[in-house]
Amino acid sequence: MIFLKSIENVQIKDTFWRSYLETVKKEVIPYQWEALNDRLPNTEPSHAIENFRIAAGEAEGEFFGMVFQDSDVAKWLEAVAYILKDEPNEQLEKTADEVIDLLERAQQEDGYLNTYYTIKEPNNRWTNLTDNHELYCAGHLIEAAVAYYKATNKRKFLDVVCKYADYIDQVFGEEEGKIHGYPGHQEIELALLKLYEVTENERYLHLSHYFIHQRGKQPHYFDEERKRRGQTGPNWYIGGNQYNQSHQPVIEQKxxxxxxxxxxxxxxxxxxxxxxxxxxxxxxxxxxxxxxxxxxxxxxxxxxxxxxxxxxxxxxxxxxxxxxxxxxxxxxxxxxxxxxxxxxxxxxxxxxxxxxxxxxxxxxxxxxxxxxxxxxxxxxxxxxxxxxxxxxxxxxxxxxxxxxxxxxxxxxxxxxxxxxxFIYSTEDNQLFVHLYIGSESAVSIKNQKVKVIQETNYPWDGDVKLSIEIESATEFTIALRIPGWCKNPVVKVNNQLISVEHLENGYLYINRTWENNDQIELIFPMKPERIWSNPKVRENLGKVAIQRGPILYCLEEVDNGKELPAIQLPRQSILQEVNGTGLFEGMVTIKAEAYRLVENTDDLYVNNALLKTPCIIKAVPYFAWCNRQPGEMLVWINEDRNV
Amino acid sequence: MIFLKSIENVQIKDTFWRSYLETVKKEVIPYQWEALNDRLPNTEPSHAIENFRIAAGEAEGEFFGMVFQDSDVAKWLEAVAYILKDEPNEQLEKTADEVIDLLERAQQEDGYLNTYYTIKEPNNRWTNLTDNHELYCAGHLIEAAVAYYKATNKRKFLDVVCKYADYIDQVFGEEEGKIHGYPGHQEIELALLKLYEVTENERYLHLSHYFIHQRGKQPHYFDEERKRRGQTGPNWYIGGNQYNQSHQPVIEQKxxxxxxxxxxxxxxxxxxxxxxxxxxxxxxxxxxxxxxxxxxxxxxxxxxxxxxxxxxxxxxxxxxxxxxxxxxxxxxxxxxxxxxxxxxxxxxxxxxxxxxxxxxxxxxxxxxxxxxxxxxxxxxxxxxxxxxxxxxxxxxxxxxxxxxxxxxxxxxxxxxxxxxxFIYSTEDNQLFVHLYIGSESAVSIKNQKVKVIQETNYPWDGDVKLSIEIESATEFTIALRIPGWCKNPVVKVNNQLISVEHLENGYLYINRTWENNDQIELIFPMKPERIWSNPKVRENLGKVAIQRGPILYCLEEVDNGKELPAIQLPRQSILQEVNGTGLFEGMVTIKAEAYRLVENTDDLYVNNALLKTPCIIKAVPYFAWCNRQPGEMLVWINEDRNV
Structure with a gap:
């Protein structure tokens, strides 16, 4: 399976995710850029960009920050890549290019690229894989470079990380003379697979394979490494080498x-x-x-x-x-x-x-x-x-x-x-729809460019319209995920009902000759419902959660007062939808009749049952909690008792 | 008020406490003696007695153990004193006397008696009151000496601690030239008051008064002391000086x-x-x-x-x-x-x-x-x-x-x-009965020796018989505590019902001319009942505890299977008494019909309510838990839900 490559055009039109994308674009990325450059008032400097300048020999000074400070720059570049793909931004791209130029200049001749070790311990590379995140930082650089290449088609960053990855490949491996170690913090494994995907260089596939399968072998690399560093005494973590999943070979882990x-x-x-x-x-x-x-x-x-x-x-x-x-x-x-x-x-x-x-x-x-x-x-x-x-x-x-x-x-x-x-994937001339997010996407099937347009007000409304634009009618399969939370889905193609009797692992496979302007209509009825935990989850016994479609709800003090656990929701009480206002404009909130245990005693322990008084509870989407006055919050609500 | 001095004869006859006393006598004290002398196999030595030998100059070696190791010896001596009072034991008293001789020899000329500082840091006495427990250990020595004096009438130990206390009184106090500190771990305050009681030396009352009222004054003694020791940085405890209640003067603490x-x-x-x-x-x-x-x-x-x-x-x-x-x-x-x-x-x-x-x-x-x-x-x-x-x-x-x-x-x-x-106290010719424990006690009222005989099977049965033996008929008050848990108490004197309408703070005051062989009969009906928490205790919402008389019950896995929180006790279910057998011989256990949530799903979260199946639960006294196969235990039981 190849997920739609980002270079193909997936334009998010969705109200929900569009808003988050704009927030990332307008707030998160600019703010982080200021942070990386130590321009935030009243905060400890990040020093992340400055570390690269020092490593490149263009500034004087000491390394500062966490041992994995480089990864902050990498993650910023990766996010920038996605944003550039979403909407071109000349200024932002120029800034990113300058950072990439700096990374290139900070890269050592052999390909090594890590400011902590280059500045602070140039002779100690790879001596503390357990704790010091060198390979983790490398992984984030690789992920960022792949994303940047896919967004801009520019190769420079990709070349930098390929050179680094080639060097790492010379250092690590099963072969004699190589280090038989692997990362204390996994990350490079998944990054190398992405690098392999865009470069098709099998060396990266093999290196990822090595890191994954080497993990947990005996003699234990981290135990040996700790001994070499003179560390004795027990592992600080209660589960020892379970901490970084190196306690046994990955293939044996259950x-x-x-x-x-x-x-x-x-x-x-x-x-x-x-x-x-x-x-x-x-x-x-x-x-x-x-x-x-x-x-x-x-x-x-x-x-x-x-x-x-x-x-x-x-x-x-x-x-x-x-x-x-x-x-x-x-x-x-x-x-x-x-x-x-x-x-x-x-x-x-x-x-x-x-x-x-x-x-x-x-x-x-x-x-x-x-x-x-x-x-x-x-x-x-x-x-x-x-x-x-x-x-x-x-x-x-x-x-x-x-x-x-x-x-x-x-x-x-x-x-x-x-x-x-995350929305689609294609495989064997099948188009899989995993998520319902308003968007316009271009996908290749049977060498045909197919445009898929999703229109929906998900997650507040379970109605989804999928429109197909295609140059010539083509037979292929569209497989639609019927969400697990949905009890009575309705599916129509060009206004004709399609049976949902037979799902394969939760997907409805529709094979037909798709013509231009074909329309799929999906109706996933959403209503608030109660969710219970498996009784083995002892924390949730006697408690219930509220969910509507994919959205989980919670109670906040600002709506429901203090002492939220004293609220008891009867099982018969109807969960009513309320269109949100203000902060919750466009969202659905929920209200219900409930009870509240009355605090009619100062005693800590009493031998007569507590009284209760009716109340109306208001539940809001969990993801949006703590956007108003701070206070208590509760997901698992006590159910009413049998009195 | 003076509680009955131990030197007066309170003989415990009670089945319940007699058994504990015998356990202390036969198990705890001999075992600790072996521990103090490093004679337990496969354990780290205590070194507590050896520390005293080294401090006395009678053995070579280093101090070993916690900085408060001396207190282990003191607490052992105190317990021995009580046991000797309960039943003379020549061999045990000889051993205790030998330990006291050793303490005397380890005492420094000026009265100081602490093996850690004497052996390890002889020049650093009183430099770390915050952490190093010198005054705490002194307190335990004083408590032990008072108990030993009251049990045996021997003065040697008392003289040792008086000498130590006199020395401490010279070192600490508000006066110029004295240390203005107080203990990091309180203990000596209460001990000095006991010492005052037996010696009637007001110096000890004043010293206790000083330690209590000096605490929490500004400038803060421990803050200053920490500075003197070069300790900077924040206090390790989340509440700072609240840790040892020195955050404010005690009189202001609420x-x-x-x-x-x-x-x-x-x-x-x-x-x-x-x-x-x-x-x-x-x-x-x-x-x-x-x-x-x-x-x-x-x-x-x-x-x-x-x-x-x-x-x-x-x-x-x-x-x-x-x-x-x-x-x-x-x-x-x-x-x-x-x-x-x-x-x-x-x-x-x-x-x-x-x-x-x-x-x-x-x-x-x-x-x-x-x-x-x-x-x-x-x-x-x-x-x-x-x-x-x-x-x-x-x-x-x-x-x-x-x-x-x-x-x-x-x-x-x-x-x-x-x-x-703990059973009685006397004050102003009144005899207060606080606890119901089978015993024979001698008490002085109006210069009359009064013998009070309690017969009861408390805490398993709420019937108590109090018999009075007195040489000549005397008017005085006996004030009987009516336990807070008791709803319908019955009190009789010489078989005549006494009204319990009017209690003063929970005590029934019976003033009369008591004659020899007068009998008080108390009936405190005990039945298992449900106890609920104040709803502000969020952990216990929807849960209930079981109590009978003063005894709290719990569920154990050995009786009720795993996953105890999945048990739901309906409010209507009758709590039935069952006479205990085996380990619980002589005790009362409780059974009740309840439900258990059925684990009929592998899913972690489900949108249909859980099923339940009937079960019988068995509750045992909390104090006796974990005397059989180890496993889960639960005091607060989920109540049944409204389904």
Whole structure:
């Protein structure tokens, strides 16, 4: 499967995503540019661009910042690439070109390109793969270069990273004399596969294959490396080498463990590699890990990684709502992984999760203005606890300015910037429609240029119109994902009902000779409904969540008062749709009759049951929470008791 | 008020507490003696006795152990004192005398007695009051000496600690040239008040008064001390100097904060000092803190200190069940504090909490054999989470051997050993009965020796018979606590019903001329009942606990299977008493019809309500949990939903 290459024209017309794209364009990218250049007032400098100047010999000074500071520049360039593709911008492209020129000048003769080691420890390259993110930064540079090439057709950046990748290929590998290591933070694996896709140079495929399959072999590379650095004593992480998924060969892994972003970046690469090398056992490992993550360790938001310690997965069904880590980047990675799983198999379970993460746990990381960000995306917030409890100090009750949270905003920017890449895929003369996003796209099938126009007010309305423009009538298949949340879908082609009785893994395959101006009409009725957790999720027992279409809802203090857990929603209570106003203009909010337990006692413990009083609750989309007065927030609402 | 001095004869006859006393006598004290002498196999040595030998110049070697290692010896001696009072034991007394001789030889000429500083930093006494527990250890030595004197009438140990206390009094105080500091870990304050009681030397009362009132003054002693030691940077504790309650003068404190054991030891001293000095504002501070702790920060077990970070209080209504710290020592301290609050005011709210802690959250810290101990007493245990979650690593699913948990076992031993001291108090020719514990006690009223014999099968049965033996008929008042949990008490004197209409703060005052062989009969009907939390305790919303008399119940996996939170107890379901068998012989267990949510899906989230299936649940006393196969445990049970 090849997803529609970005170079082909996917124009996002969607109200929902268009707004996010404009926010990225007008707020996130300019703001980050200022940050990278240390021009933000009252903030610690990023120094990221300056590091490259120093490495290029064009400025004096010391390296400053995190050991992975270079990746901030890379992620910015990648997001810029997507934005340039969406809409040309001469000034922005000129700026990006200048940064790329600087990268080229900072590149060492042998191809090496990392400012930390070049400036600070030039003789210690590759001596701390475990912690120091060299290969991670390389991966982000490669991803950015591929995106920039696809957006602009300019080769310079691509040449820079190819030279770097060629050098890395000389340094790492199974062969004698090479380093038998692999990245402490996975990223380069998936990036090399993208580089292979645009260059068709098999060296990159093989290098990615090496990094993936070398991982977890004995003797353990990181253990040995730690010994070489004189580090003794136990691993700081409760799960030891599970932290970076090197505890066993990837092919044997069935349980998602450790740092969740590293994990999903690796799984993303594994799925792509399994596809590209037709590796069945790698595919099975991906499927096992997918089942584990999405059926046992994923929040209803599409958030993953429930533990602050190591920003990591914990174990099956351990999904606390008020201490969840659920890093924005991890959900972004889940979206990438889902796309690659669709490469292995067309099954709506992958697209359903992709959609869940896209509309909930990823974009919740950014406010609607694109100015503040959550690193951690909790499902229950009690601001007092965030301030007073050490074990909840990672949970913020309000989004933070960019600079205190450097990794998630650019990751969101590149996900939103490339949203067009998640909608369709083509394979064997079949066009798959995975997501419903208003857009105009050009796709090649049977050497025909086919234009597909989607019109929809998704996710607020489940009506979708797909129009086909084609030069000459051609027989091929359009496979439409019927969302897992949809109970009674209706599908029409040119106003004729099509049976939805027979779905293949959740997709409706329509094979016919498509003619110009053919129209597919999809009706996915959306109504608010209750969602319950598997009873093994002990945190959610006796609680219910509200969802409408792909959108998850939550209660906020600003609408419902304090002490949100004291609200009890009876099962009979009708969930009514209310058209949003103000901030929620164009969105659907929900109200319902409920009860509130009355605080009619000062006693801590009483032997008579609590009284309750009727109230009306208002639920708003989870992704849009904390865009008004800060306060409590709650996704899983207590159900009414049997009294 | 003077509580019955231990030197007066309170003989515990009670089945319940007799068994604990015997366990302390036969298991805890001999085992700790082996530990103190480094004779336990496969364990890190304690070195506590050896430290004293080295300090006395009788052995070679280095100090080893915690900076507060001396207190282990002191707490052992205190527990031994109570046990000797309960039953003479020549061999044990000889051993204790030899330890006391050793302490005397280790004491420095000026009276100083601390092995850490004497051996390791002889020139640095009192330079790190914040962290290094010198005054804390002194306090435990004083408490032990007072207990030993009261048990044996031997003065040597008392003389040793008086010499030490006299020296401390020369070093600390408001006067110019003295150190203006106070303990980082409170303990000596309450100990000095006990020393004052037996010696009647006002110097000790004043020194305690100084330590209590000096605390929290500006400039802040610990801040200054930290500067002198060159420590900069922020305080490690989230609440800064709240950690050891030095954030403000004690008289101004209204909110319980910081390390919970330090807090309750301080409150215990404050209450006693308020009584002894008739200090109204100190009394009010005690009352405010009591209200805060018991009405906003106390678990239903009598456990306090909900946060692992700093082993501390967190904030009002923040009572998570599965990450609670609730250190055994903190509940023991709560018992001590409650007793001293009863000194300030006869109000059953104090005795009710004392009883709650005594029968639940203190003794839960020890298994029924006295061989294993909990430091942390959670209200909900999921063993897998204890093993895998870093933020629950302090919660153990099984009790630990002594040596991994050195402070709580001896604290339990001294509480159990002195259980007789909590039953009665006398004041103004009134005899107050605070607890119902089978016992024979001698008390002086109007210069008459009165013998009070309690017969009861409490806490399993609420029938209590009090017999009075007196030489000549005397008019005085007996004030009987009517437990807060009791709804329909019946009181008879010599078989005549006495009205319980009018209680004063929960006590029934019976003034009459008591004659020899007068009998009071108390009937406190016990039946299992449901307890709910104040709705502000968000962790317990929709949940119910089971209590019978003073005993709290819980569910264990061994009786009820895994996934205890999936059990739902309908409100109509009758809680049936079942006489315990085996381990629970003599106890009352409870069974009830309930439901269990059925795990009929592999999906993590479903849009149809979960099914349920009937089950019978069995609840056992909380204090006795984890005496069989380890597994899950749950106090707050989900109530059935309205379906």
């Amino acid at each position: 349980q998602a463990v450790g740092h969740s972003v590293r994990a999903v970046y690796m799984y993303t690469a594994m799925a792509d590699l399994a596809k590209k090398t037709n590796n069945e056992s790698l595919k099975i490992a991906c499927e096992n890990l997918w089942e584990n993550v999405t059926q046992k360790q994923m929040y209803i938001t599409g958030g993953i990684g429930s533990s602050e310690h190591g920003e990591s997965f914990s174990f099956d069904y351990d999904l606390p709502n008020d201490t969840s880590y659920t890093e924005t980047c991890a959900s972004v990675g889940l979206v990438f992984w889902a796309r690659n799983m669709l490469g292995l198999e067309k099954n709506r379970k992958y697209a359903d999760v992709m959609e869940r993460a896209l509309y909930n746990g990823t974009i919740s990381g950014m406010d609607l203005d694109g100015k503040k960000f959550f690193y951690v995306n909790p499902l229950e917030v009690w601001p007092k606890a965030c301030n007073h409890r050490f074990d909840k100090r990672h949970v913020k009750a309000v989004r933070q300015q960019w600079f205190t949270c450097a990794c998630c905003p650019p990751n969101l920017a590149r996900m939103i910037g490339s949203i067009g890449d | 909110q319980a904060v910081g390390h919970s054991v330090r807090a309750v030891y301080m409150y215990t001293a404050m209450a006693d000092l308020a009584k002894k000095t008739n200090n109204e504002s100190l009394k009010i501070a005690c009352e405010n803190l009591w209200e805060n702790v018991t009405q906003k920060q106390m678990y239903i077990t009598g456990g306090i200190g909900s946060s692992e970070h700093g082993e501390s209080f967190s904030f009002d209504y923040d009572l998570p069940n599965d990450t609670s710290y609730t250190e055994t020592c903190a509940s023991v301290g709560l018992v001590f504090w409650a007793r001293n609050m009863l000194g300030l005011e006869k109000n059953r709210k104090y005795a009710d909490v004392m009883e709650r802690a005594l029968y639940n959250g203190t003794i839960s810290g020890m298994d029924l054999d006295g061989k294993k101990f909990f430091y942390v007493n959670p209200l909900e245990v999921w063993p897998k989470a204890c093993n895998h979650r870093f933020d629950k690593r302090h919660v153990k699913a099984v009790r630990q051997q002594w040596f991994t948990c050195a402070c709580c076992p001896p604290n339990l031993a001294r509480m159990i050993g002195s259980i007789g001291d």
